Amino acid sequence: xxxxxxxxxxxxxxxxxxxxxxxxxxxxxxxxxxxxxxxxxxxxxxxxxxxxxxxxxxxxxxxxxxxxxxxxxxxxxxxxxxxxxxxxxxxxxxxxxxxxxxxxxxxxxxxxxxxxxxxxxxxxxxxxxxxxxxxxxxxxxxxxxxxxxxxxxxxxxxxxxxxxxxxxxxxxxxxxxxxxxxxxxxxxxxxxxxxxxxxxxxxxxxxx
Ligand SMILES: Cc1cc2nc3c(=O)[nH]c(=O)nc-3n(C[C@H](O)[C@H](O)[C@H](O)COP(=O)(O)O)c2cc1C
Numbered sequence: 001x002x003x004x005x006x007x008x009x010x011x012x013x014x015x016x017x018x019x020x021x022x023x024x025x026x027x028x029x030x031x032x033x034x035x036x037x038x039x040x041x042x043x044x045x046x047x048x049x050x051x052x053x054x055x056x057x058x059x060x061x062x063x064x065x066x067x068x069x070x071x072x073x074x075x076x077x078x079x080x081x082x083x084x085x086x087x088x089x090x091x092x093x094x095x096x097x098x099x100x101x102x103x104x105x106x107x108x109x110x111x112x113x114x115x116x117x118x119x120x121x122x123x124x125x126x127x128x129x130x131x132x133x134x135x136x137x138x139x140x141x142x143x144x145x146x147x148x149x150x151x152x153x154x155x156x157x158x159x160x161x162x163x164x165x166x167x168x169x170x171x172x173x174x175x176x177x178x179x180x181x182x183x184x185x186x187x188x189x190x191x192x193x194x195x196x197x198x199x200x201x202x203x204x205x206x207x208x
Pocket of ligand 1: 010011012013014066153154155156157158178196197
């Protein structure tokens with residue numbers, strides 16, 4: 001299946017089948033998401049993979065009536081870091097030095113630049129920036145899932161504060177950005193057969 005077929009095949013699932021996903025497939029999807037691009041490479045978010053039915057049952061009343069939170073196979077919460085600062089850059093540079101085997105001097109200038117760029121933002125701007133990066137990961141996850149023939153539904157229709165509380169995110173200096181239900185579409189889900197609603201190329205793309 002090429003990428004166009006995969007993107008045509010995917011849709012925001014309304015009704016999941018009771019069939020569960022293979023854990024290995026879910027892990028492969030998470031691995032693809034972990035490779036997502038991010039501003040400066042700082043990846044200021046985390047992925048919470050929830051298989052536990054009891055946890056999803058607690059989340060259900062905070063999901064604006066969206067039963068797929070419970071009916072899906074796995075629920076992924078993308079959560080943005082709330083505490084962004086010099087330590088965000090230090091964590092990244094430590095990792096960079098380890099992975100690439102280079103001394104700090106090699107990246108000192110880049111580290112300074114990243115710290116200055118983050119310091120120039122207000123706290124709400126830094127938090128917004130972190131959510132933007134989580135959304136890029138959301139896009140990567142949806143596309144990778146389609147390529148792997150894993151059905152999904154991205155969702156922002158949930159009570160963020162309640163999710164943060166139930167999952168203990170605030171204590172981890174995180175806040176929920178978006179959630180994704182994963183699984184297999186139900187054969188009864190009529191939405192799978194509807195044509196995609198997208199603006200035409202000429203309405204969306206400006207070529208110069
Ligand atoms: C950020 C985001 C939030 C969304 N929130 C919900 C949601 O809460 N519930 C839902 O059923 N679909 C949700 N969707 C799915 C969109 O409604 C869907 O992607 C859009 O209508 C296009 O349809 P398609 O994905 O089936 O092609 C969301 C999609 C995105 C990208």
